Amino acid sequence: MLTLSGVGKRYPTGDRALNEIEVTLPKGQVMALIGPSGAGKSTLIRCVNRLVEPTEGNIRLDDVELTSLSGHKLRQARRSMGMIFQEYALVDRLSVMENVLSGRLGYVGFWRSFLRRYPQTAVAEAFRLLERVGLAHAIDKRADALSGGQRQRVGIARALLQSPKLLLVDEPTASLDPKTSRQIMRLIRELCAERDLGAIINIHDVALAKQFADRIVGLRAGEIVFDGQPSELTADILTTIYGEEEWDTTPEPLESDEQNATRPASKRTQASNVVTHMATGGAS
Structure with a gap:
């Protein structure tokens, strides 16, 4: 279980990105973060794995207090948090298999990773994951030869190879067409259910969030202004999160x-x- 208590982030410029964030994510729950650009969604995700340092508050994953860790202990803790990036963060000149195996970098020594000498168990699991995400046919393809949806699937497989307790997903559908976006969200949802993984997904597409998340948290100006079930996300609440807009998108007959x-x-x-x-x- 992930718990954020009083988490805040203030940049050296004085700008406050997050303010008094209180969130508890149970094991196995898929939570969508929504809100306008600049609301603090990406910052919140990156505070959890300490890619961004929170300036106040506490973050706990199971019995580990993440905000107090440094050095080797922080690197160990990051193994349990799989990150899926908006820009995929793949090494273009490497193959699909090599990119997936990079998910084990936190477990193997420098020279073994440099020489790409991964344990056979890791290689076997990478094969299984690539088959699960629909890329068994592309293991030897270079990453720069893949479509956007395929690249995101590689990123998902890489994150899962860490054997994480938690998935942190930053804008997984931002560069994808509507059909591929639905496929990627469905895949993430299914994998979380199969592995009993909690997930925080930063996403701009409210319709996708309502369809595939168990819970939605709305941020505005670094503060939580909504936390509830997708069915509770009314037009009035969307106005609170995003501002005035005509939220009924049903076309007139x-x-x-x-x-x-x-x-x-x-x-x-x-x-x-x-x-x-x-x-x-x-x-x-």
Whole structure:
């Protein structure tokens, strides 16, 4: 279980990115972080694995107090937190298999990793993970020959090769088309269920968050303004998180000829003019 108590982050400029964050993530729960750009979502994730240093508060993963660790103990703790990056963070000139095996860097010595001499058990698990994420056919491909969705799958397999207790996922669908985005979110959700992993996913797509997360936390200006079930995320709450907007995206139905005939003449003429304008490409 992950617990954040009073976590804050203030940069040397005086800007505050996070303020008094209180979150408990049970084992196996998939939590989506939503909010406008600059709300502190990426900062929160990076504070958990200490890629960004919190300036106050405590972060605990199971019985380990992460904020008090340094050096070797911090490197050990990071093994239990798999990170999946928006930009994939792959080494383009290496193969898919080599990129996945880099997930074991925290477990092997420098020379073994430099010479790419990984234990056979790690290689076997990498094969299993690549098959699970649908890339068994691409183990020898260079990373720079992959599509965006394939690159993200490599990143997922690499994170899981760490045998983590927690997944930290930063904008996994930002560069992907809608279909691939759904596939990646579904894959992350399934893998978390299979391995009883908790996950924090920073995501801008509210619809994907509602579909694939167990819980949604909304940030605004570094503070939590919503924490609840996807079904509780109403238009009013979205306005609180993001600001004023028309959140009902249901398209209005097209009028039938009969309905149009009942409209006042001025309205019928206006509608007719709009249609004519569109049909002629706006020519006058």
